[in-house]
Amino acid sequence: MLKNDTVYYPQDEMTTVLLPVTLGCSYNKCAFCSMYKDDKYCEVASSDIEMQLINGYVYTEKVFLTGAEPLSIGFDKMKKLLDMIHKYLPYCACVASYASIKNIVKYTIEELSILHDAGLRLLYIGFETGRDDILKLMNKGHSVKEAVKQAKKLNEAKIQFNSILMYGIAGEGESIDNAVLTANMINQFKTKKVITMNLTIFDGTKLNNMVEKGDFIPPSRNERLVEIRTLLENLEPKQPMIFDTTHPTNIIKLKGTLPQDKDRLINEIANYIKVKPD
Numbered sequence: 001m002l003k004n005d006t007v008y009y010p011q012d013e014m015t016t017v018l019l020p021v022t023l024g025c026s027y028n029k030c031a032f033c034s035m036y037k038d039d040k041y042c043e044v045a046s047s048d049i050e051m052q053l054i055n056g057y058v059y060t061e062k063v064f065l066t067g068a069e070p071l072s073i074g075f076d077k078m079k080k081l082l083d084m085i086h087k088y089l090p091y092c093a094c095v096a097s098y099a100s101i102k103n104i105v106k107y108t109i110e111e112l113s114i115l116h117d118a119g120l121r122l123l124y125i126g127f128e129t130g131r132d133d134i135l136k137l138m139n140k141g142h143s144v145k146e147a148v149k150q151a152k153k154l155n156e157a158k159i160q161f162n163s164i165l166m167y168g169i170a171g172e173g174e175s176i177d178n179a180v181l182t183a184n185m186i187n188q189f190k191t192k193k194v195i196t197m198n199l200t201i202f203d204g205t206k207l208n209n210m211v212e213k214g215d216f217i218p219p220s221r222n223e224r225l226v227e228i229r230t231l232l233e234n235l236e237p238k239q240p241m242i243f244d245t246t247h248p249t250n251i252i253k254l255k256g257t258l259p260q261d262k263d264r265l266i267n268e269i270a271n272y273i274k275v276k277p278d
C-alpha cells in the first residue's frame with residue numbers, strides 16, 4: 001500500500017471537508033519528518049479535483065486542501081482551484097491549507113490578496129523554531145528572517161494563519177534559549193494561533209540517525225515543560241492569540257487566549273513541573 005493513502009490534516013479540521021490537491025511533499029527534507037518519506041510528490045489532476053467538487057455537498061462551508069503544501073502548485077493553479085471551489089460549493093466561506101515558508105516566498109502580496117479574496121482564509125505553517133542554527137540542523141529550508149518576512153506578507157494580504165512550533169527541537173540544554181528566540185520570532189507578526197507539537201523521533205528519519213550516533217540528545221520531559229512555560233512567558237502577541245498544546249503529541253494539554261489567559265496557563269504548567277518531574 002502506498003503511504004500516499006495516509007491523509008494528514010490538523011486536528012482543528014477534523015470535521016472539515018477534505019480536498020486532495022497534492023500528494024507527498026515537494027521538499028521532503030526536514031530531518032525530523034517521516035510523513036512522506038517514501039512518497040513521490042505529485043499534483044492531483046484538476047479534472048479529479050473537479051469531479052470531487054461536482055459530487056460534493058453544495059452547502060459545504062469549509063474546505064481543507066490536503067497535501068503537505070498545496071501552495072506549491074503556484075498562483076495560477078491556486079486561483080483556478082479556489083474559483084472552482086466557489087463555483088461548485090458557493091456557500092464555502094473558508095478554504096484552509098497547510099503551507100510552508102518556502103512556498104509562500106513564491107507569492108507576491110498582491111497574489112496573496114487575490115487568493116484571500118477568492119476564499120483562501122487560513123493556513124497552517126510549520127515555523128518550528130525561532131533559532132537559525134536549529135532550523136539548519138533540522139534542514140527546514142528557511143531562516144527566521146525569511147519566516148518573519150513571509151508572515152508579515154500574509155498579515156498584509158489579510159490571510160490568517162496558525163503557527164506550528166515544535167518544543168524539544170533544540171535538544172538537551174537548549175530549550176530555554178529556543179523558547180525565548182521562538183517567542184521573539186512570533187512576536188514580530190500577527191498569528192491567529194500558536195499550535196505546539198512535541199518533538200518525536202521517528203524511525204527512518206535523519207534525526208533518528210543523529211540520535212543513534214549521539215549527535216542529538218533530546219531534552220527530558222521536564223526540560224520540555226520548562227520550554228513551554230518559557231515560551232508562554234515570552235509571548236507578547238499584537239492581538240488576541242490562541243495558545244494550544246492539545247495536539248496528541250503534547251505532554252501537557254493547555255488551551256487559552258493570550259494575553260488574558262497567560263498567567264493561568266503559566267500556573268498550570270508550573271504545577272505540573274513541580275508535581276510530575278522526570
Ligand code: SF4
Nearest residue numbers: 025028029030033068
Ligand atoms: S515537515 Fe512539512 S515541509 Fe518538512 S518534510 Fe515534512 S511535510 Fe515536508
